[in-house]
Amino acid sequence: MSPLGFGPTVRVLADQCAGSGACRRVAPEVFGADGRGWVVLLDPHPAAERLDQVLDAQDACPLAVIEVVDENGDPLG
Numbered sequence: 047m048s049p050l051g052f053g054p055t056v057r058v059l060a061d062q063c064a065g066s067g068a069c070r071r072v073a074p075e076v077f078g079a080d081g082r083g084w085v086v087l088l089d090p091h092p093a094a095e096r097l098d099q100v101l102d103a104q105d106a107c108p109l110a111v112i113e114v115v116d117e118n119g120d121p122l123g
């Protein structure tokens with residue numbers, strides 16, 4: 047469990063997504079896909095318990111278009 051008492055905020059530069067699907071394989075509750083395979087952000091404010099999962103998804107993105115920030119907007123990944 048994350049030591050943070052709040053959940054992260056997730057942002058995706060969807061117009062730069064390559065449709066690899068890596069993010070949704072790692073964190074399917076947070077990332078989905080539209081009919082063409084481009085990322086759709088399902089949950090921009092996941093619970094703190096999902097922080098490690100979304101950071102793993104961020105690491106898995108080949109184009110580094112996923113941002114994970116704290117309540118002050120500072121990067122967590």
Ligand code: SF4
Pocket residue numbers: 058062063064065066067068069070077083084085106107108109110111112
């Ligand atoms: S991992 Fe990155 S490039 Fe791949 S679908 Fe997710 S946002 Fe798009």
